Amino acid sequence: MNSWINLNALWKIVVIGLLAGAGLPALFAVGLRALSPRGGASGSADPGGSAEASAEAQPDLLQKVAAGICFLAVLAAMGWGVYSIVHNS
Amino acid sequence: MNRSRRRHLCPPITFPQAICGYPPTVTGNSVLLALVVATALGFDFTNGFHDTGNAMATSIATGALPPRIAVAVSSVLNLVGAFLSFSVAATIASGLVQTHLVTLTMVFAGLTGGILWNLATWYLGLPSSSSHALIGGVVGAAIASAGGHAVQWHGITSKVILPAILSPVIAGMVAAVGTFLVYRITRGVPDGVRGRGFRLGQIGSASMVSLAHGTNDAQKTMGVITLALIANNSIGAHAKAPTWVIISCALAISLGTYVGGWRVIRTLGKGLVEIESPQGMAAESSSAAVILLSSSFGYSLSTTHVATGSILGSGVGKKGAEVRWSVAGRMAFAWVLTLPAAGLVGALAYATAHGIGGTAGTSTIFVVLAACATGFYLASRRTAVTASNVNSQWSGSVAPAAVPAGAAA
Numbered sequence: 001m002n003s004w005i006n007l008n009a010l011w012k013i014v015v016i017g018l019l020a021g022a023g024l025p026a027l028f029a030v031g032l033r034a035l036s037p038r039g040g041a042s043g044s045a046d047p048g049g050s051a052e053a054s055a056e057a058q059p060d061l062l063q064k065v066a067a068g069i070c071f072l073a074v075l076a077a078m079g080w081g082v083y084s085i086v087h088n089s
Numbered sequence: 090m091n092r093s094r095r096r097h098l099c100p101p102i103t104f105p106q107a108i109c110g111y112p113p114t115v116t117g118n119s120v121l122l123a124l125v126v127a128t129a130l131g132f133d134f135t136n137g138f139h140d141t142g143n144a145m146a147t148s149i150a151t152g153a154l155p156p157r158i159a160v161a162v163s164s165v166l167n168l169v170g171a172f173l174s175f176s177v178a179a180t181i182a183s184g185l186v187q188t189h190l191v192t193l194t195m196v197f198a199g200l201t202g203g204i205l206w207n208l209a210t211w212y213l214g215l216p217s218s219s220s221h222a223l224i225g226g227v228v229g230a231a232i233a234s235a236g237g238h239a240v241q242w243h244g245i246t247s248k249v250i251l252p253a254i255l256s257p258v259i260a261g262m263v264a265a266v267g268t269f270l271v272y273r274i275t276r277g278v279p280d281g282v283r284g285r286g287f288r289l290g291q292i293g294s295a296s297m298v299s300l301a302h303g304t305n306d307a308q309k310t311m312g313v314i315t316l317a318l319i320a321n322n323s324i325g326a327h328a329k330a331p332t333w334v335i336i337s338c339a340l341a342i343s344l345g346t347y348v349g350g351w352r353v354i355r356t357l358g359k360g361l362v363e364i365e366s367p368q369g370m371a372a373e374s375s376s377a378a379v380i381l382l383s384s385s386f387g388y389s390l391s392t393t394h395v396a397t398g399s400i401l402g403s404g405v406g407k408k409g410a411e412v413r414w415s416v417a418g419r420m421a422f423a424w425v426l427t428l429p430a431a432g433l434v435g436a437l438a439y440a441t442a443h444g445i446g447g448t449a450g451t452s453t454i455f456v457v458l459a460a461c462a463t464g465f466y467l468a469s470r471r472t473a474v475t476a477s478n479v480n481s482q483w484s485g486s487v488a489p490a491a492v493p494a495g496a497a498a
Contacts, residue, residue, distance in 0.1 A: 014262075
């Protein structure tokens with residue numbers, strides 16, 4: 001479109017960049033959250049107490065599955081990234 | 090995937106033949122060509138240690154990986170990355186200078202400019218762009234040899250300058266959004282669990298940046314050596330990089346990465362933002378995504394600009410995080426200076442080499458370059474930054490205080 005800036009490439013880089021660059025860590029965070037105990041016990045007021053709470057309250061199966069899906073999705077996206085580098089050459 | 094990588098790795102078997110195939114085509118310039126190749130590999134080496142921090146600085150700062158392990162991992166992934174893709178290799182050569190005007194001396198002088206600027210900024214602990222140093226050096230030498238018309242200004246603007254302005258902003262934005270989301274999502278998660286989790290995540294994201302760096306930066310030197318070979322008529326004008334070039338460049342950058350540019354790592358990891366592992370992972374993910382995406386569109390970005398933008402963004406995205414804008418300002422200043430400064434050195438080197446003439450001129454510059462490199466190395470030893478003190482408290486300068494206990498008090 002423009003001989004100085006390839007606007008078509010630019011918006012794709014921004015949008016896909018946001019999806020991959022910000023979305024994947026966010027997905028990872030969702031997985032991490034699913035693995036850690038839920039509810040009010042994890043208050044930030046007392047770090048010692050919250051550590052104890054996390055040792056007691058184990059995540060249930062559903063949470064583990066959800067976390068697993070998140071982590072797998074992140075890994076899959078990384079794999080796809082490497083695959084696309086190899087294929088673009 | 091694995092099989093296709095094997096295919097790339099196969100050529101080493103033909104490596105000796107590739108060298109043996111050379112003598113018949115070598116002209117009277119073989120000494121000059123050897124100097125150019127040696128200097129190019131030297132540049133690749135400085136590129137490696139200058140840029141270790143782009144991938145690993147935040148992982149080292151948050152303790153996700155011990156310093157020595159971090160540089161070793163990065164080094165191996167740079168090596169692998171160098172064999173993965175060859176799409177960027179051509180861009181450094183074509184579209185920036187008029188290729189038919191390129192001479193060996195010009196390439197040599199350009200490399201000299203790039204190396205000296207890389208060493209100077211490394212000494213100061215400033216993460217400046219190795220790609221810009223190289224481009225600046227080559228452009229400077231081209232102007233000195235053939236005047237302004239030897240340079241494709243439009244190509245320089247659209248392929249080098251505009252991406253350099255845009256990429257840190259985009260990377261910073263992505264990292265800021267990522268950091269914000271990550272802290273928001275993990276708000277209820279205990280600090281210990283969160284820190285451990287993201288340190289693990291950082292290993293993955295930092296590895297991706299290292300890989301991306303290998304695919305990008307090793308290729309730039311491959312492009313330069315190929316350009317020199319073309320200028321010397323050793324290979325055809327549109328030939329691809331020969332296998333021995335690919336292997337030696339991959340090894341040089343990987344070795345450089347392993348040496349570790351601790352001074353730059355320190356500035357990036359400790360100087361810019363006091364970084365935590367969730368920020369580190371967000372910053373690295375942003376860098377990896379932006380670098381890989383851009384190179385798939387054919388832009389050979391500066392990985393340094395992207396990584397620095399990301400780290401700044403991770404400071405902006407976290408509420409209450411301290412961002413040292415004065416350090417960022419100093420870096421930005423160095424970035425602006427990189428192209429002209431490396432260009433000036435490149436031009437001077439060309440003028441001197443050309444003035445003395447022939448192999449003697451080039452050899453003189455080579456000796457001067459080696460002396461300067463030794464000088465920088467010796468100077469850096471006086472305020473050494475190493476794997477053991479890279480994470481010391483930031484006290485306003487690259488060199489950690491001699492007595493950390495006193496500085497902390």
